[in-house]
Amino acid sequence: xxxxxxxxxxxxxxxxxxxxxxxxxxxxxxxxxxxxxxxxxxxxxxxxxxxxxxxxxxxxxxxxxxxxxxxxxxxxxxxxxxxxxxxxxxxxxxxxxxxxxxxxxxxxxxxxxxxxxxxxxxxxxxxxxxxxxxxxxxxxxxxxxxxxxxxxxxxxxxxxxxxxxxxxxxxxxxxxxxxxxxxxxxxxxxxxxxxxxxxxxxxxxxxxxxxxxxxxxxxxxxxxxxxxxxxxxxxxxxxxxxxxxxxxxxxxxxxxxxxxxxxxxxxxxxxxxxxxxxxxxxxxxxxxxxxxxxxxxxxxxxxxxxxxxxxxxxxxxxxxxxxxxxxxxxxxxxxxxxxxxxxxxxxxxxxxxxxxxxxxxxxxxxxxxxxxxxxxxxxxxxxxxxxxxxxxxxxxxxxxxxxxxxxxxxxxxxxxxxxxxxxxxxxxxxxxxxxxxxxxxxxxxxxxxxxxxxxxxxxxxxxxxxxxxxxxxxxxxxxxxxxxxxx
Numbered sequence: 001x002x003x004x005x006x007x008x009x010x011x012x013x014x015x016x017x018x019x020x021x022x023x024x025x026x027x028x029x030x031x032x033x034x035x036x037x038x039x040x041x042x043x044x045x046x047x048x049x050x051x052x053x054x055x056x057x058x059x060x061x062x063x064x065x066x067x068x069x070x071x072x073x074x075x076x077x078x079x080x081x082x083x084x085x086x087x088x089x090x091x092x093x094x095x096x097x098x099x100x101x102x103x104x105x106x107x108x109x110x111x112x113x114x115x116x117x118x119x120x121x122x123x124x125x126x127x128x129x130x131x132x133x134x135x136x137x138x139x140x141x142x143x144x145x146x147x148x149x150x151x152x153x154x155x156x157x158x159x160x161x162x163x164x165x166x167x168x169x170x171x172x173x174x175x176x177x178x179x180x181x182x183x184x185x186x187x188x189x190x191x192x193x194x195x196x197x198x199x200x201x202x203x204x205x206x207x208x209x210x211x212x213x214x215x216x217x218x219x220x221x222x223x224x225x226x227x228x229x230x231x232x233x234x235x236x237x238x239x240x241x242x243x244x245x246x247x248x249x250x251x252x253x254x255x256x257x258x259x260x261x262x263x264x265x266x267x268x269x270x271x272x273x274x275x276x277x278x279x280x281x282x283x284x285x286x287x288x289x290x291x292x293x294x295x296x297x298x299x300x301x302x303x304x305x306x307x308x309x310x311x312x313x314x315x316x317x318x319x320x321x322x323x324x325x326x327x328x329x330x331x332x333x334x335x336x337x338x339x340x341x342x343x344x345x346x347x348x349x350x351x352x353x354x355x356x357x358x359x360x361x362x363x364x365x366x367x368x369x370x371x372x373x374x375x376x377x378x379x380x381x382x383x384x385x386x387x388x389x390x391x392x393x394x395x396x397x398x399x400x401x402x403x404x405x406x407x408x409x410x411x412x413x414x415x416x417x418x419x420x421x422x423x424x425x426x427x428x429x430x431x432x433x434x435x436x437x438x439x440x441x442x443x444x445x446x447x448x449x450x451x452x453x454x455x456x457x458x459x460x461x462x463x464x465x466x467x468x469x470x471x472x473x474x475x476x477x478x479x480x481x482x483x484x485x486x487x
Contacts, residue, residue, distance in 0.1 A: 024146030025312065026305020029298055032369050034376055036280050041380075042387040043277060051278025053286065053460035057174045060273060060457055065264030066181050069254055073177050076255025080173060083166040090162045094155040101148040103140040108322075109133065135322030142316055147309035153302035161295035168288035171462040177253050178454045184246045185267040186447035190440050191239040194232055197436045201229035204428060207419075221425035228429060232436075267446055272453050275390070277460065280380075286461030287379050293372040300365040307358040313346025379459065386456035393449045400442040407435040 052060065058067050074080065111132040143149055205225040211217040248258040284290050319340040347354060411431040417423035 023144060024149060024305070026146065026150060026308040027301060029301040031294065031297070032372065034284075034373055036284065036376065036380070038280060040277060040280060040387060041384040042391060044391065050276060051282060051286075051460055052273060052275045053278065053457055053462055057178075057457075057462070060453070061178055062271065062273075063181075063264040065262045066178060069181060069250065069261070070174050070177050072254040072256070073173050074170065077173055077253060078255060080166070080169050083162070083169045087159065087162045087166060090155070090159040094152060094159055097148065097151045097155045100141065100151070101143045103138055105136070105138045108135040108137070133322060135320055137318070137320040139318040140316050141314055144315055145309035145312040147306055147314075150302045150305035150309060154299040154306065157295045157299035157302065161292045161299070164288040164292035164295065168292065171288060171458055173253065174462065175454050175458040177250065179451050180246065180250050180253065181261075182267075182270070182447050182450040182454070184243065184250065184261060185263065185265075185270070186443050187239060187243045187246055188263065189267045189443040189446075191236065191243060193436055193439045193443065194235040194239055197232040197432070198229065198236060200432060201225060201232050204415075204432065205229050208425060217425065221429075224425065224429055228433065267443060270446070270450055272449055275453060275456055277383075277387075283379055283383065283460060284376065287375075288461065290372070290375050290379060290461075293368070293375045296368040297365070297372055300361070300368040304358070304361045304365055307354070307361045310354055310357065311347065313344050315342070315344050317342055382459040383456065386452055386459050389448065389452040390456065393445060393452055397442070397445045397449060400438065400445055404435070404438050404442050407431065407438050411435050 057070060061067065061070070109132070111130070113128075113130040115128045141148070205222065205228075208217065208221040208225045212219055212222050247261045250261050251258045317340070319338070321338045411428075414423055414427040414431040418425060418428045
């Protein structure tokens with residue numbers, strides 16, 4: 001059995017000393033040493049004392065429509081309501097466990113009336129009597145070995161873990177609303193491109209029809225232009241469907257029925273902020289999932305102490321005070337009773353149950369340590385993924401912008417050459433069919449750049465270095481009224 005030095009000292013204490021001071025058994029909590037690298041992979045800027053993740057979300061996402069959506073989500077999202085309710089559940093569990101260390105007082109009462117037939121000589125007689133009794137009882141377990149204190153510590157760690165779950169829900173909610181919003185703006189941009197392609201293909205189709213009608217060209221260009229025109233019309237309808245479904249998804253996040261979503265800045269007008277990272281050790285202190293995993297270790301360690309305490313006897317006091325009255329055939333009598341007793345009960349042989357419980361708690365501790373280390377690794381991976389995306393998407397966007405500009409010029413030249421009879425219809429359609437997909441790819445890259453900022457903000461912990469109220473927008477009391485961790 002693994003015990004602390006303090007546990008061994010308890011053996012030498014006398015019973016009166018134990019009753020007066022107690023002696024908490026079980027291992028002392030020590031946070032596992034998890035070394036982290038001094039910088040993030042793909043980090044090109046030096047470590048800064050601050051991080052853009054310390055900024056509140058309304059400073060990161062500078063779009064009024066997006067800010068309003070996030071505020072609405074923080075107010076109405078049902079997943080967040082579930083997280084808040086679970087915090088209250090955890091707090092009541094703390095109260096339940098703590099109550100075991102306080103006196104337990106109860107009462108009892110009874111009343112009875114009875115009529116009995118009594119055989120007599122040559123007849124039967126009856127006897128009637130009644131009685132009542134009242135009783136007060138009390139019991140108090142002395143938490144000498146710290147069983148209740150360990151259980152309370154585990155319950156309190158669960159409260160803090162649920163607080164971190166709530167922070168994680170808020171961070172995920174803010175990130176999901178922002179990412180879905182930028183996805184919506186990108187679909188808007190794709191729709192605008194598709195509608196422009198419809199107009200362009202219609203002009204090309206009309207031109208080819210005119211040349212065919214005048215006998216200057218064959219039917220083939222008309223059919224090819226018609227196919228391109230129909231395909232672009234189909235794309236428009238597909239994008240309208242996807243936009244409506246994206247709006248429905250955002251509506252659900254903000255706790256509303258499906259509706260139209262207000263837009264702010266269009267995709268091309270969105271800007272990406274400067275994103276200093278801060279230190280790697282700050283990541284461990286900011287990310288809600290890491291903090292939650294640490295509370296899991298604290299709770300697991302406390303449960304080991306509770307399992308150790310179960311090997312020791314439970315010592316307490318019990319008492320009762322009461323009275324009873326009897327009325328028998330008109331004769332009244334009563335008497336009182338009381339009792340005070342000290343109780344000691346402990347295990348001698350449990351068939352291996354206590355030992356199995358102890359080993360199970362130790363195994364659970366090992367599990368929480370592994371989970372904590374894995375959570376740290378995932379945090380660094382997600383941060384690095386976001387950094388890699390940021391670094392590669394910026395030059396990719398520049399190249400795509402150059403490509404789109406070249407294809408736009410190419411499309412114009414191809415049409416001019418066709419009208420002057422120096423190029424075939426194939427050059428015109430090829431230039432147009434290369435231009436519009438390139439514009440879509442550029443829009444998707446612009447979207448991915450914005451989402452990479454969202455992902456980095458989330459990966460760094462979203463600024464949870466302060467209280468919950470630090471992340472409420474100015475004038476918004478929805479989050480400000482929530483109780484911070486440890487409060």
